[in-house]
Amino acid sequence: MLKDNRPGLQGGPVAELPTSPPPMLMDDRGVYYAQSWLLTHYVWNDKARRGQLSRYLAAVREGGDPMATWTKVYGQDSKTLEKALLNYMDNLHGVELKREPPPAPEIAFSRLPEGADDLILEVQQLKRDIPPAEAAAFLAKVRKIAAKRPNEFYSRRVLARAECDLGDRKQCEVMLKALLEERPQDLEALQIMAASRLSSARQAVRDKASRDEVQAIYADAAKYLGRIHKIDPNDYMALFGYAQTKSLEPVPSENTLNVIVRAAEIAPQASLIRMTAARMFIQAKAYAEACEMMAPVAGNPHGGPRAKYAAQLMAELKDKADGEALPVGSQAAIFAEKG
Numbered sequence: 001m002l003k004d005n006r007p008g009l010q011g012g013p014v015a016e017l018p019t020s021p022p023p024m025l026m027d028d029r030g031v032y033y034a035q036s037w038l039l040t041h042y043v044w045n046d047k048a049r050r051g052q053l054s055r056y057l058a059a060v061r062e063g064g065d066p067m068a069t070w071t072k073v074y075g076q077d078s079k080t081l082e083k084a085l086l087n088y089m090d091n092l093h094g095v096e097l098k099r100e101p102p103p104a105p106e107i108a109f110s111r112l113p114e115g116a117d118d119l120i121l122e123v124q125q126l127k128r129d130i131p132p133a134e135a136a137a138f139l140a141k142v143r144k145i146a147a148k149r150p151n152e153f154y155s156r157r158v159l160a161r162a163e164c165d166l167g168d169r170k171q172c173e174v175m176l177k178a179l180l181e182e183r184p185q186d187l188e189a190l191q192i193m194a195a196s197r198l199s200s201a202r203q204a205v206r207d208k209a210s211r212d213e214v215q216a217i218y219a220d221a222a223k224y225l226g227r228i229h230k231i232d233p234n235d236y237m238a239l240f241g242y243a244q245t246k247s248l249e250p251v252p253s254e255n256t257l258n259v260i261v262r263a264a265e266i267a268p269q270a271s272l273i274r275m276t277a278a279r280m281f282i283q284a285k286a287y288a289e290a291c292e293m294m295a296p297v298a299g300n301p302h303g304g305p306r307a308k309y310a311a312q313l314m315a316e317l318k319d320k321a322d323g324e325a326l327p328v329g330s331q332a333a334i335f336a337e338k339g
Contacts, residue, residue, distance in 0.1 A: 115155035197221035218245040239263035
């Protein structure tokens with residue numbers, strides 16, 4: 001184990017550094033990151049070691065044990081690596097990078113609507129979700145404040161968002177349609193409407209509505225998502241939402257897969273998008289792509305149950321050939337069917 005008498009480096013077996021970390025306490029995460037960055041710096045700061053990195057990663061990607069592969073590629077077992085890292089840390093030198101200052105930015109000021117004085121923080125709270133126990137009081141507060149400026153676009157849009165999340169969804173959508181009549185290109189109003197339509201479709205599924213009814217709601221949502229995409233092609237939530245509107249497809253089309261992949265490319269940290277993409281690839285019997293989507297989720301030391309579930313699915317799919325049918329009742333088959 002790395003000795004804890006060096007500032008900023010404590011405990012933790014070196015053999016664990018090249019591996020995906022197990023679940024750990026919050027206090028241990030900083031230690032793991034410090035040691036991992038030391039290992040990264042150690043490899044990257046030497047031309048010979050850096051030159052072997054592709055070989056090492058390729059071997060691990062093919063299933064090699066990370067520490068055993070390290071020994072094979074770099075000739076160091078865990079104790080030798082530990083000694084080398086401690087020695088490297090003791091001899092680190094700072095590097096000063098001199099850069100030209102950036103050009104002076106163009107700064108412009110615009111005045112927010114008056115309603116923002118009362119509602120700007122409430123908007124941010126709505127984006128983070130309101131605890132159910134506080135929902136009724138919060139909605140009453142937004143309704144009261146918005147009533148002070150019944151004709152102001154900003155206040156009406158905040159009220160529509162609150163109604164969508166906490167109150168009367170039908171009233172929310174009536175309000176949003178009126179707002180979009182006034183400003184057809186208002187991105188936030190379009191985003192709220194699309195989210196509301198997607199929520200309505202999911203509720204219809206839970207209520208066991210007919211397939212045609214659910215599909216009609218999804219088709220309506222897709223119209224708003226398409227308008228968002230024209231305004232901002234890199235709105236990853238619009239791309240993700242569009243892929244969701246195709247969730248009734250028994251096998252995702254190539255276009256649907258391309259859309260969800262693009263959403264994951266723009267927002268690689270969004271584990272829900274990655275898991276949804278993985279599910280669609282499993283439905284298409286493209287297991288290698290499914291595992292590629294899940295790998296960052298499974299390797300996330302802060303990922304909790306979702307990371308564990310992704311790792312289990314990847315282990316089950318590891319030796320499956322693309323196009324091969326999944327065993328009935330297997331974890332991956334259930335995930336593909338029910339999510």
